Amino acid sequence: MSKKLKSLLKKLESEKNQKNIKKLNFGLSFLAVYFVARLYGEFNLSSLKITNRFILALIMQLVFLFLLYIIWRNFLINNNIETNTSYLENWCQANINKYIPGGIGLSITRFSVAKNLSKDSKKIFFGLMEDQLKGAILVFPFLISSFIFTSKLQKNYFYFISVALTLYVISKISYRYSKILNFKSLFSKNLTFIFLNNIMQIIVNFTVLSTLLDSTNIELIYISILYCISAALSLIFIGSPAGLGIRELIFYSYSSDLLTNEVMLSYLILVRIVFVVTDISFYLLSKILIKIR
Numbered sequence: 001m002s003k004k005l006k007s008l009l010k011k012l013e014s015e016k017n018q019k020n021i022k023k024l025n026f027g028l029s030f031l032a033v034y035f036v037a038r039l040y041g042e043f044n045l046s047s048l049k050i051t052n053r054f055i056l057a058l059i060m061q062l063v064f065l066f067l068l069y070i071i072w073r074n075f076l077i078n079n080n081i082e083t084n085t086s087y088l089e090n091w092c093q094a095n096i097n098k099y100i101p102g103g104i105g106l107s108i109t110r111f112s113v114a115k116n117l118s119k120d121s122k123k124i125f126f127g128l129m130e131d132q133l134k135g136a137i138l139v140f141p142f143l144i145s146s147f148i149f150t151s152k153l154q155k156n157y158f159y160f161i162s163v164a165l166t167l168y169v170i171s172k173i174s175y176r177y178s179k180i181l182n183f184k185s186l187f188s189k190n191l192t193f194i195f196l197n198n199i200m201q202i203i204v205n206f207t208v209l210s211t212l213l214d215s216t217n218i219e220l221i222y223i224s225i226l227y228c229i230s231a232a233l234s235l236i237f238i239g240s241p242a243g244l245g246i247r248e249l250i251f252y253s254y255s256s257d258l259l260t261n262e263v264m265l266s267y268l269i270l271v272r273i274v275f276v277v278t279d280i281s282f283y284l285l286s287k288i289l290i291k292i293r
Helices: 002-013 015-040 052-078 087-097 104-111 116-149 152-181 191-210 217-234 246-255 262-293
Strands: none
Touching: 052 087, 052 116, 052 191, 052 262, 087 104, 087 262, 104 116, 116 152, 116 191, 116 217, 152 191, 152 217, 191 217, 191 262, 217 246, 246 262
């Protein structure tokens, strides 16, 4: 089993396959951006409203980013990776560089943290794979099983239960494959942070959506979950800068029967504003903190 796994990973790591994967993902991202751009062409920006809750969403998104940073920092510490820069500086730079098309900026920056790259490159590669795929893995059971429930309330409960159970199962599986591959899994000592991170993303989505849609909390939570799923799935497409276009397209396919075009497009714009503003703010705050230190 270990030989087959190592052989598969070796093929995925090859420069040729990595280029082909990035080309495919970039092509899909381009088509997705074109589709979303056509939708925005019909949108009236004057209908876009920003309320006080938007500020609250920004603050909570900063907490979300901090949790993401803690998860990656713990991974580096668990793997005894000697760094030539601070964990915070490296992570924030990589988070900004994710906006570079092709996924090159994020991955190169994450690798640059290691002082001894020849020794630690494999560990960082496996950690990056887990980091990119963890969201999609956690929501997968919900995607294939949620149809058995009829009400949105049941689906909401099932989402949180399925994520918690999947996280537990993955932690057990990751212990085995990380032992074979000789690294400490991203899931090791990070289960609470990963679960809280997932919850925080839904709260941010809920807060933004509640400024646009006058509906029950049950429906707002359900739609927020759908966006969280869309964001998780979009990370699979590493060629797309910050999941641009892909995320919006997936969300549109899930929620087109739940939201009017005006509300949906307003929501997509506001959520993207929240993400971009907080990514930049977190980066600048980290620079100030590092200087103070």
